[in-house]
Amino acid sequence: MSCALDQLARANRTPPLAAAVDLFQFLAIVPDPRDPRGLRYPLAALLSAASAAVLTGARSLAAIGEWITDAPRWALRALGFPPDPLTGSVPVPHPGTVRRLLARLDGDTFDRAVGSFLATRSPAGERRVIAVDGKAVRGSRTRDRPAVTLLAAMDQHGNVLVQRQIADKSNEIPAFAPLLDTIDLNGAVITADALHTQHDHARYLRGRGAHYISVVKPNHPTLHDRIRCLPWTEISLDHIERTRAHHRHEIRRLKTAAFRHIAYPGARQALQVVRWRRDLTAGKLTIERVYLVTSLKPGEASGAQIASWIRGHWGIENKIHHVRDRTFREDDSKVRTDGLPRIMASLRNLAIGLHRQMGHRNIAAALRHTARDYRRPLTALGITG
Template sequence: MALENAVVTADAAHTQHANGLWLREQGAHYIAVVKGNHPGLLKRLRKLPWADIALDHKDRTRGRGRLEVRHLKTAAFRHLDYPGARQALRVMRWRKDLTSNKITIERLYFVTSLPPGAASGARIAAWIRGHWKIENQLHHVRDTTFAEDASTIRAGRLPRVMATLRNLAISVCRQDDRTNIAAATRHHTRHPGRPMATLRWT
């Protein structure tokens, strides 16, 4: 896959120095989330004077019984202890459950190799939301519906093979206009002909 000038988003498990260095060597940029598995970097990002930094982007969405407001701020760096990092990002998310009126606030921190001015705040926010969408629609479903994290398959290439099969099952259900993957899975297990019909093999 050609990666030159691509922007790759990564969750905390993939926020590794070797990965950042490899992407930059391929001519790609990254937006990588920083969480507790990188305590030193996370501590440094948290200590930035975010209150004094101007807001780059704000958006507001409503759906699935909740209201969500997101603020994005960016801070440029001369040097950050991550390969090719040029900016730090902070996303604040306010979520209000419209049934219970409960409000939750979350702060997320990122590093990116994108230099200041290379992309608008709106564009960066869209890339981050796109990553969360993949997390919610794929990885979360693999864990909750297919119990991937509880799998005892650990050896060799088998975990990758099983992940690919789970991705295939989820993708087939979504192409069949199924939004509830758990319900779609139950539907298909009740009769051996249903998966064949969905795959149009009959």
Template sequence: MTLPLRFAPAALDQLAQVSAPAPLADAVRLFSFLDLLPDPRGVRGRRYPLSALVTAAAASVLAGARSLTAITEWIGDAPTWARRTLGFPVDPLTGAVSVPHPHTLRRLLVRLDGDALDRAIGAFLPARATPAGPGLRAIAVDGKALRGSRTATTPYITLLAAMDHDGHVLAQRQVSDKNNEIPAFQPLLSTIDLTGTVVTTDALHTQHAHGTYLRERGAHYIAQVKANHPGLFDRIRRLPWSEITLDHHDRTRAHHRLEIRRLKTAAFAHLDYPDARQALQVVRWRKNFTTGKLTIERVYLITSLPPGAATGVRLAAWTRGHWKIENLLHHVRDRTFREDDSKIHIGHLPRIMAGLRNLAIGVHRRDGHTNIAAALRHTARDYRRPLTALGLTG
């Protein structure tokens, strides 16, 4: 994926300039992206480089820090060589490396530009990844409320995120509440190269303007249709689905339940939605062996993919894969990082902490870890591990 114009040239030019012990020849260093963040501090009194402070916070979260207190404790306990690698100033007379007081870091993170940080993270993660293989890349868009982020004007803030179906966050944007996700959709995706992608969304984002925007950006879409779009929903629901050939059938048995999923597709000559070419029906049968309860759910979707552009297996994987953003991102932040239990609600702190957690999850997944909790414990046992993961050491 190409880097956003704001980050690509300067970031790549700086790769050979950042000093670190035994750097890898092809390392992509977080420093190169964080150096481009706007510094909210005054010109006077900048004792610690902005990139050093944010990189140290990021490294601590990679090692499992869940709170601002845990971050400052991790930095304070860091050995001298780690402090030097992070870029903290060295006393020329004694060789001692000082670290910031907890209030210094807190004051910075409260005022840090969350959009800029998320853009930097969204540029860093793809840059350190191996190039994607051929075929369309799936991206899910969904929002998450930060339950512990109550402010004087809102009960909580909501973050709208774009994540590929492998679990890597590509962009994130803060909105004031769930109802304001719609106008944030296009700004969220504006920093991502959407060429050769298929974007999956829930019914909230099945908007004509969104469909037009995605097609203009070179992306396809798979969008869920519910009763909040009554005309479109009624037309798709009333198709003769019982007469349409089955495209895909899947049967799984796990977690004390049996689940059967059936997918059918129907081509349209015209549908009142930008470039819509097919309608999809997904029928899910779930039987709980513990309670004996059987549930049947029918889901309807539309897509700009023309007939034959993707197999039934691929379409089923994309429709099911959309909810990975819940399991691979939101669930991990809630359960592993205890995000909803956090009482951080001052300034930009909730947004910044969420961004750092996205970075940690993305880095660990890029490095092949599927169990993020185990990856955090592994990383916490050696200060060199988070620094290496961020490209600071070899």
């Protein structure tokens, strides 16, 4: 019996995170937007407290302020709030102070700090696969301004490495290269939807030493027709996968065809993915064919790997965007002031990434678990003081 209990304990133990890594080290790069005269609360303390609050499920600025107000003195001191030299009590900021700070924060630098923190704690030694996708924060729409759109890059472990806000009256295309400029792409594989199947993007990625897997749709008619008209029926199957979940049965088949030359920068192979999907409730069968190009040479990755990377691209939707919408109710949020929608999204990305690193698959359950003990969010952030 004792042997079985030992095995159960090992199975339920969360995977170890990188030692001696705490959020404070990365927040040092974030500039303080406040006037240095009369500052009462350190920037790192305020940002760490906001991060800890979101780790416990705080969905709004009001909830963040309440978490900080209710935190015990030892937790506040560990977060970096200085005690009163006369009474020994630890004063806490008014919720309005936290709101004004987050509204004025440099979003690019804060996202870089969060992404670097998550990346440092991720497993090393494997090829990085990075999915790029955008999301509109619908609740940020005002009468005079469209909803804030955020373009993010996520690795295969569910960590948002970097995020960038799309300029008003623009789209995701001009933000693609600036988004990836701040992270190491050497040897990585970048996946993106058809919007980013652009010649300039392909040249940029190859110039940075990265590979790409890009979806080709009829918005590139010449390239699409050339790939679609290949003799796919005569090409052997590279990979097949069958799954049954969510009341449907799916079969995904992958074929690859090598090219000596194709009218797309750096492209070495064309791919065809055929998805057979049967709804087990209604009995309806749908068949979808998707064509892609990749700069990976034949034999550089197996069919199973390429298929998993293509399917994994939608992880940025399921692991990040869907969780922010359903668990954190992001689209219902009415936060619209200055850069607050983006900063709140960054805090949610941090919380989701950390919970996945600690082995949690159900983020809602992870938030409830973390909220039951003030030590848990601090431990997740690497704060042990």
